[in-house]
Amino acid sequence: MTRTRTPVEEWYDGTHPVRTTVRLFSDQRWRILGAALAYAVKHSPVWVMPVLTAEVIDIVVEERPLSELWFVAAFMTVIIAQNLPLTAVYVRFLSHSVRTVETNLRMSLARRLQELSIGYHRRTSAGVLQAKIVRDVENVVESSRQTFDSSMGAITTLAGALVLTAVRTPEFLPVFLLAVPASAALVVTMRKRMVSRNADFRRQVEAMSARVSEMTHLIPITRAHALEHRELDRLDSTLLGVREAGIRLDVLNGRFGALAWITFQLLSVACLVGAAWAAYTGLFDLTPGDVVMLSAYFVQLTGSVTVLMTLAPIITKGLESIRSMGDVLSEQDLERNEGKEQVTEVRGAVRFEHVAFRYDDATAPAIEDLTLDVRAGETIALVGPSGSGKSTVLNMVIGFLAPTSGRILVDGHDMAGLDLRTYRRHLAVVPQESLLFEGTVRDNVTYGDHDLPDDVVRTALDDANALGFVDEMGGLDAVIGERGSRLSGGQRQRIAIARALIRNPRVLVLDEATSALDATSERLVQGALERLMAGRTTFVVAHRLSTIRGADRIAVMEAGRVVEVGSHGELVAAGGAYATLQT
CATH class of the missing domain: 3.40.50.300 (P-loop containing nucleotide triphosphate hydrolases)
Structure with a gap:
């Protein structure tokens, strides 16, 4: 028996954007799982190469047989080459999932706009509604795509680096794990302000969209009465509002990224110096290859955590658009016709x-x-x-x-x-x-x-x-x-x-x-x-x-x-x- 899919507008809840986002993608879970598996394998060279690089260095330093070098080189070639076919698989799975959600959202918004009362449409600017169908859906799609791309890269790199570090040099694993609580503290500190700034920026853009829509409709009247400068002045004040809100948002995001970068670069330097000191003193029996591997992994680790942290404004932007679309999809001022008497003939009394x-x-x-x-x-x-x-x-x-x-x-x-x-x-x-x-x-x-x-x-x-x-x-x-x-x-x-x-x-x-x-x-x-x-x-x-x-x-x-x-x-x-x- 075919399961009837409940229309998005029947369950959409803009007040719980995370839960709503998960449900939006629930029908695509198998494709998303396939994309995740394809990404994990295609991305494997990033976290496997430091181990292989360490092995090459140790082969040279320890003057081991050249056959081992050729074997490592062949393995490097294979794991690099697999990136091409698996990237195609990954992109196909992810694109199908994201584009399907995009289409469903726009169709749901269009259906709800057709169902909403004429009174609602008279109260609400057409420019604002257009921004929700075009800009907000695009924000959700792009935020989802960027979040998946970046988080998958960061998570697979983190997992691979931590597992291989635990296997080869377990003594340094606690050092790596210090980066996680540091990143969490930064995210918690900055998240609340980013939510507020994103909401303010969205409101300014919606106001601009409404103003532009009004201006284009009024052009014949404006031109006829020589009021072009007045209309441009009205638009200018709106554009200035968008600019100021955008600057505030960009500055906050920039500070957030800079703080993250400085924190993890300092940790990377500390890790490199600490690994070199341990190898020099013979504290943990580290080889020269291990020092290179640990330094590379810590750079990858800090880079991955930084990426996860910088996802916060991207995710916040997408969640704010989920809330924004809830203004339409959760609106109950509807013309309700279901279950009412069908009119097959009208005399006209x-x-x-x-x-x-x-x-x-x-x-x-x-x-x-x-x-x-x-x-x-x-x-x-x-x-x-x-x-x-x-x-x-x-x-x-x-x-x-x-x-x-x-x-x-x-x-x-x-x-x-x-x-x-x-x-x-x-x-x-x-x-x-x-x-x-x-x-x-x-x-x-x-x-x-x-x-x-x-x-x-x-x-x-x-x-x-x-x-x-x-x-x-x-x-x-x-x-x-x-x-x-x-x-x-x-x-x-x-x-x-x-x-x-x-x-x-x-x-x-x-x-x-x-x-x-x-x-x-x-x-x-x-x-x-x-x-x-x-x-x-x-x-x-x-x-x-x-x-x-x-x-x-x-x-x-x-x-x-x-x-x-x-x-x-x-x-x-x-x-x-x-x-x-x-x-």
Whole structure:
């Protein structure tokens, strides 16, 4: 029976980064074991060569037979040559393990971002989230790789040196073991400050990423208002923060490394002088080869312990990124759809029953006691001053926001009990700023359903008044540029309308779909919208009279409440709030 793997985001715990890291690699344990064994053998020349070098020196000093020299030379050649094939084995095992964890982490972050509520995304900078997927995952991968490479080299060298020293010159083993507690004391002393400095540096980099993301989005506005220097000044202060945090971190790491190096170089000198003195006085019956071997081993030992010590900032950096990703992977502000009722068909009747909604950071409700019954196939326009709650209502229709109290019914079913993913398959949104991506016209129109035949796509473009300019661009395979940069605002809107038509939605949301267009583009888009709205339940938010006067009903909102409902003619004749808006 195949064991189902639990998704990373279901168990990820950023508050316990070491435990989480171990579990991330648990599925790769056999490959990691294979990598460790391959590394231990391929790295063996490092700790075997001092013994063989000592043997060569003793053969010369003691004038032993040359056959022994040739045998040692042959053995040296063999253990050096094996490094090539075993390095390939090691790299393949380790790379597969690390790259698999990297892919799983990025996919888990992407899945969780798709599951998190729209409210979370509005609270959190896109630049910060991008840094977690790109930079934090890269930190974990590189920290893991460097830690494994360096620690395996250090540990195998330590083990080999200590074992061979114990066999050949056991009298010097206690001297070697003094290096271990010295290194541990340094690590304990420095670790706490490194954790703090790494966390500070990560926060500064995330702030920089958010600032750069914001700056790139604002470039057209910045350029139009000649505010380039202001934006550069804002970025400069952020970059200075990153620089100062980076300098503090680098200085601390530098002091840490220097202290380690000085400590172990002094110990190496002491070992060399002590071994030479013992050989000179005949204290431990050491040969000249033993003196060379002990000196080499102590250099290796101190170097290995230094390497293990310098891993502390690398490990700390990786663990800090594990904590950082926990901000997303452990976030519980999710849109939960599992186990809820599947929506297979929608007629389009939507009813608000005493609905209220308050944003987390707001002092007053955005929507208060809203009751509104929208019939299937009806077009209802929402009008009112800014902040009256129009966009909040649209977001609740889409399911991005859930009522704080009251309920919303779709065809008599409470939206709170529906699988919103299946409900949205029957819904389309045309926002004020069309969200297009770099690719072809076909890719953008058929988004989510790439198998549609060309004639269906062309019909949708024709109904959206877009087929003419698409053919002029080169047809369905014409590339529209990043965010539709090759298209005008009206052309982008018509591509978005064609995308909505392809979906054949039963519920349609139009959020200021024509507000940013010139008169000519508006006429073309309005004609496309009329074909799109025909027979569908449509919620419209617009300021232009031409967009809303044809609605079946108009709901006038003030301070989160509906104060008037009726047709354009009825509301004008009533002389109330709607009539005031027209003047």
